[in-house]
Amino acid sequence: MINVEIFDNKRNINMIKKVLTLGLGKVGTLVGSLLSKQFEVTGMDKQAPHYSFDLPFKVVTGDVTDIQLMEKIISEHDAVVSALPYFLNKAIATIAHKQGKHYFDLTEDVETTNYIIGLSETATSVMAPQCGLAPGIIGIIGAHLAKDFEKLRSIEMRVGALPKYPNGEMGYSFTWSAAGVVNEYINDAEAIHNGKRKQVVSLQGKEAINIDGAGYEAFYTSGGLGTMCETYEGKVDKLDYKTIRYPGHCDLMNFLIHELHMKDNKQQLEDILKNAKPEVQEDVVLIYAVAEGWKDGQMKRNEYCKSCAPMLIDGQHWRAISWTTAASLVAVVEMVAAGALPSKGFIKQEEISFDALLATQTGSFFK
Numbered sequence: 001m002i003n004v005e006i007f008d009n010k011r012n013i014n015m016i017k018k019v020l021t022l023g024l025g026k027v028g029t030l031v032g033s034l035l036s037k038q039f040e041v042t043g044m045d046k047q048a049p050h051y052s053f054d055l056p057f058k059v060v061t062g063d064v065t066d067i068q069l070m071e072k073i074i075s076e077h078d079a080v081v082s083a084l085p086y087f088l089n090k091a092i093a094t095i096a097h098k099q100g101k102h103y104f105d106l107t108e109d110v111e112t113t114n115y116i117i118g119l120s121e122t123a124t125s126v127m128a129p130q131c132g133l134a135p136g137i138i139g140i141i142g143a144h145l146a147k148d149f150e151k152l153r154s155i156e157m158r159v160g161a162l163p164k165y166p167n168g169e170m171g172y173s174f175t176w177s178a179a180g181v182v183n184e185y186i187n188d189a190e191a192i193h194n195g196k197r198k199q200v201v202s203l204q205g206k207e208a209i210n211i212d213g214a215g216y217e218a219f220y221t222s223g224g225l226g227t228m229c230e231t232y233e234g235k236v237d238k239l240d241y242k243t244i245r246y247p248g249h250c251d252l253m254n255f256l257i258h259e260l261h262m263k264d265n266k267q268q269l270e271d272i273l274k275n276a277k278p279e280v281q282e283d284v285v286l287i288y289a290v291a292e293g294w295k296d297g298q299m300k301r302n303e304y305c306k307s308c309a310p311m312l313i314d315g316q317h318w319r320a321i322s323w324t325t326a327a328s329l330v331a332v333v334e335m336v337a338a339g340a341l342p343s344k345g346f347i348k349q350e351e352i353s354f355d356a357l358l359a360t361q362t363g364s365f366f367k
Helices: 026-035 067-075 086-099 110-120 137-146 178-186 228-232 249-259 266-276 320-337 354-358
Strands: 002-004 018-022 040-045 058-061 079-082 102-105 126-128 151-163 189-193 196-200 207-211 214-220 238-245 283-295 298-308 311-313 316-318
Touching (some): 026 040, 026 311, 079 086, 079 320, 086 102, 086 110, 102 320, 110 126, 137 151, 137 228, 137 283, 137 354, 151 228, 178 249, 178 266, 207 283, 214 249, 228 238, 283 320, 298 320, 316 320, 320 354
Parallel strands (some): 002 311, 018 040, 018 079, 040 058, 079 102, 151 238
Antiparallel strands (some): 151 283, 189 196, 214 238, 283 298
């Protein structure tokens, strides 16, 4: 267990002072708590969350699909952060764009991201989706590893959000949104292979991977690369993202989704999986990235590997998936507020400096 104490260090930040955090599940609540160290935060959800500790920010209740209500509430803030399910983000991003408010989210959904990219073309504020773990900090790390090569050959990125103590043949328990997991497994993924940008089928490309002596498998899932294929097209022979799981998981999910055709009923698949594999408190997040290329006339390889455990923050236990996701997003908000990132338009994760992110108050969690 990692123990981190966060001290109050409020600063006078001119660009962003009031932040609205939407969705107060585990990740959204921690996002609001971390943001409240430096900003005036209001959290919003359908119902007030029930925790055994007092939240350090104001909470309001309301229906985020009520457009008139959201227009009013968003207008009272400088920035909006969405920790909502991906399918609710388009409407929120549209309001933020219309009102010139900074917008941040955690979406892995490609269609939603493309919609926000379209909005960003006329934005007077920041539009920054995909600020979580994958997509998010994994792209920042991948670009960091690749930056010092004279010529790139490949960038490979792998992330796993796993139960620490797996059981059963699936070796899995939900540590984040079941809807998000199902979406990643069903939708096609993007990659660059043999120098060509292409779509690949999720749950394919299975490979063995060994981290600290333990065996895992990794396979394609949708959305983890964010905008990296666009950024690196024509610059790299191979670029891909895969999800890490315990061995055997991929074949079982392929059976469910494709052989039993459960891809045609996402809600039923979510319900079955949530009932079979409830949430656990003890988890681990694996972050692994490799870049290869030529430097000084020789082939070189840069690697990054980190295993993240649950963390105590201000005396409260937070799962690894919660703090890694929340810290990634909050660090980006900090950088925008401090003027370390552009003040308007779309922000690609791979254009964010990893060193600068680590230098932020919340990004330092990843040191």
